[in-house]
Amino acid sequence: MDKVLFGDNQFFAVNHASDEKARAQSIRFKEDAAIIKVIDQAMDLGINTFMCTTHDRIGNICNHMRSNPSRYKDFNIYPCMPYAHKYANAVTELGIMGTIKQYVPGNLFSTFAKGGFAFLSKDLIGLMELLIDAEMKMFKGINTPVIFIQNVLVDMILGLKMVEVFKEYDAYIRKKFNAEPGYITMNMPGLLHALNSIGIENPIICSSINKIGFRMSGGIEIYEKYLLEKQFRPIAMQVLAAGALRPKEAIEYLSNFPGIESVLFGASSKGHIDETKNLIEQNL
Amino acid sequence: MIKGAIIGLGKMGLSHAAIVGAHPDVDLVAVCDTSSLVLSAFNKFSTVKTYTDYKEMVGNEVLDFILIATPTKFHYNMVKYALEKGLHVFCEKPFTLTTLEGKELVELANRKGLVNQIGYHNHFIGTFRELKRLLQAEVLGELVHFTGEAYGPVVVKEKVGTWRSKPEEGGGCLFDYASHVINLIQEIIGRPVKASGSQLKSIYSKGVEDAVYGTLILENGLSGLLSVNWSDETYRKMSTSITIQGKKGKIICDATEIKIYLKEASKMEGLDKGWTIKYITDFAIPVNFYLRGEEYSAQIDNFIDCIKNKKQTVYNTFEQGLYTDKVIEMIIADYKKQ
Numbered sequence: 133m134d135k136v137l138f139g140d141n142q143f144f145a146v147n148h149a150s151d152e153k154a155r156a157q158s159i160r161f162k163e164d165a166a167i168i169k170v171i172d173q174a175m176d177l178g179i180n181t182f183m184c185t186t187h188d189r190i191g192n193i194c195n196h197m198r199s200n201p202s203r204y205k206d207f208n209i210y211p212c213m214p215y216a217h218k219y220a221n222a223v224t225e226l227g228i229m230g231t232i233k234q235y236v237p238g239n240l241f242s243t244f245a246k247g248g249f250a251f252l253s254k255d256l257i258g259l260m261e262l263l264i265d266a267e268m269k270m271f272k273g274i275n276t277p278v279i280f281i282q283n284v285l286v287d288m289i290l291g292l293k294m295v296e297v298f299k300e301y302d303a304y305i306r307k308k309f310n311a312e313p314g315y316i317t318m319n320m321p322g323l324l325h326a327l328n329s330i331g332i333e334n335p336i337i338c339s340s341i342n343k344i345g346f347r348m349s350g351g352i353e354i355y356e357k358y359l360l361e362k363q364f365r366p367i368a369m370q371v372l373a374a375g376a377l378r379p380k381e382a383i384e385y386l387s388n389f390p391g392i393e394s395v396l397f398g399a400s401s402k403g404h405i406d407e408t409k410n411l412i413e414q415n416l
Numbered sequence: 417m418i419k420g421a422i423i424g425l426g427k428m429g430l431s432h433a434a435i436v437g438a439h440p441d442v443d444l445v446a447v448c449d450t451s452s453l454v455l456s457a458f459n460k461f462s463t464v465k466t467y468t469d470y471k472e473m474v475g476n477e478v479l480d481f482i483l484i485a486t487p488t489k490f491h492y493n494m495v496k497y498a499l500e501k502g503l504h505v506f507c508e509k510p511f512t513l514t515t516l517e518g519k520e521l522v523e524l525a526n527r528k529g530l531v532n533q534i535g536y537h538n539h540f541i542g543t544f545r546e547l548k549r550l551l552q553a554e555v556l557g558e559l560v561h562f563t564g565e566a567y568g569p570v571v572v573k574e575k576v577g578t579w580r581s582k583p584e585e586g587g588g589c590l591f592d593y594a595s596h597v598i599n600l601i602q603e604i605i606g607r608p609v610k611a612s613g614s615q616l617k618s619i620y621s622k623g624v625e626d627a628v629y630g631t632l633i634l635e636n637g638l639s640g641l642l643s644v645n646w647s648d649e650t651y652r653k654m655s656t657s658i659t660i661q662g663k664k665g666k667i668i669c670d671a672t673e674i675k676i677y678l679k680e681a682s683k684m685e686g687l688d689k690g691w692t693i694k695y696i697t698d699f700a701i702p703v704n705f706y707l708r709g710e711e712y713s714a715q716i717d718n719f720i721d722c723i724k725n726k727k728q729t730v731y732n733t734f735e736q737g738l739y740t741d742k743v744i745e746m747i748i749a750d751y752k753k754q
């Protein structure tokens with residue numbers, strides 16, 4: 133993995149410290165061209181990986197990349213699935229079955245429909261694979277060497293202690309997409325323990341890592357201990373703690389942990405992208 | 417270990433199951449739902465027992481508490497049954513469909529001395545706690561007006577929905593979305609005693625309202641506005657905020673930040689004259705397990721802590737949930753009167 137992973141929160145009105153800033157961002161990135169422009173700037177500064185959720189609009193970005201193969205042929209996207217709010221809002225409105233009906237693609241779904249939902253219940257892994265395929269469709273023809281499950285789903289599975297699901301996910305991502313599975317979590321120590329318990333060694337885990345312990349569940353001490361002592365491939369996110377830390381002190385903190393492979397960050401201006409990228413490369 | 421079970425495995429029920437399951441002092445013994453798909457996932461991947469009949473579950477299992485996350489119309493019977501069996505109860509919001517039912521449950525829970533808590537999770541968000549503290553410290557002086565708002569993209573198209581589109585089952589924006597705001601106003605500023613100019617507007621839904629607007633008058637005489645709309649796709653997710661105007665300044669508070677404007681500096685609070693903006697990073701309640709927000713874990717931690725220490729919760733008692741239902745009734749009555 134590259135040391136620097138460029139994130140997408142800024143494009144989709146995600147700001148963990150301010151709803152108002154989030155809204156301003158959604159106005160600025162109303163047009164796909166505005167997103168592409170910032171990605172291009174990041175590329176020109178030497179960033180080669182874009183880590184993004186499977187938001188509908190990412191499909192448009194992928195179309196742009198496919199139609200300009202010479203520019204993007206070596207560029208990587210790390211998809212993070214699913215785009216949780218899409219499903220969460222649908223579940224509130226349609227219920228769990230209604231949501232599955234809405235999002236499992238029609239032609240694939242018809243093969244299951246013969247046996248109806250009773251059949252579906254017996255093949256949960258088949259259902260998971262259908263949903264992964266549906267989410268991955270937009271990335272056809274694009275390099276996706278690492279594929280992540282979003283924290284809301286990872287942490288749900290972790291809390292429900294349904295860890296065998298990770299094993300199935302892991303195997304399917306490797307087999308079907310020839311990619312490395314990754315996990316985003318707000319509960320890194322617990323997740324690593326769970327993955328190790330089912331024989332998944334040295335996993336790629338993306339979690340909040342910052343000097344003030346923001347969104348580091350269970351406390352900063354155990355995170356630091358795991359970063360120093362355990363075998364896994366950590367990606368640091370929320371390194372600025374939703375803006376509470378200045379980039380320099382935030383990234384210098386990461387240099388205490390030589391195991392950190394990559395840092396995920398998002399920014400909208402060329403200056404910020406350049407500054408953060410240089411800090412990461414100097415400190416990691 | 418404290419032993420618990422969950423009835424209802426929709427979005428909130430599954431989220432609670434994960435949080436309860438991850439709690440170091442709790443053993444999630446059983447779950448109950450009618451969906452064969454969800455139950456088969458528990459049967460296949462976990463050791464939690466599954467039931468389709470909650471009475472059978474309560475009868476078969478040794479439990480300390482029940483968490484109820486079913487549609488509102490089932491709350492009364494389920495809560496009553498659990499309390500009669502001597503179980504502590506955490507019930508999702510809104511509490512019950514009628515205040516008559518709610519009143520009976522409040523009395524039963526208190527008579528039995530059981531821990532009773534409602535899932536108004538905003539009280540476990542640090543910024544709203546800070547707002548309450550600042551108001552109690554009277555930094556705004558005499559209060560003049562408030563606005564309670566919530567917007568989000570739940571129903572953004574015309575189509576047939578679930579129980580949430582049936583008013584007789586506790587569906588609609590008033591029960592689902594506005595209840596959160598009413599409850600915040602009630603516990604942070606003061607209890608509403610009158611609703612006026614209430615508007616319940618359907619935008620895309622048939623049969624229920626998608627937006628609630630109106631005036632609430634509190635027991636201390638202060639009046640303010642309620643403005644809630646769940647068909648507003650300019651918001652990525654539910655966004656709840658409270659704005660309070662006082663003679664000495666103004667505070668705007670949401671789940672991520674608290675913006676304070678003071679006409680004069682407050683030495684006691686260390687607040688400058690003019691604007692001070694504080695972020696959730698300063699106020700987030702630390703939790704051992706995180707799913708969708710600290711507040712969801714923090715409210716369960718509070719419930720478990722009350723059971724362990726044999727005390728009643730300060731936050732979100734059934735009585736507080738009942739009061740929110742009363743305000744909902746006031747709003748409906750006021751709307752029908754017009």
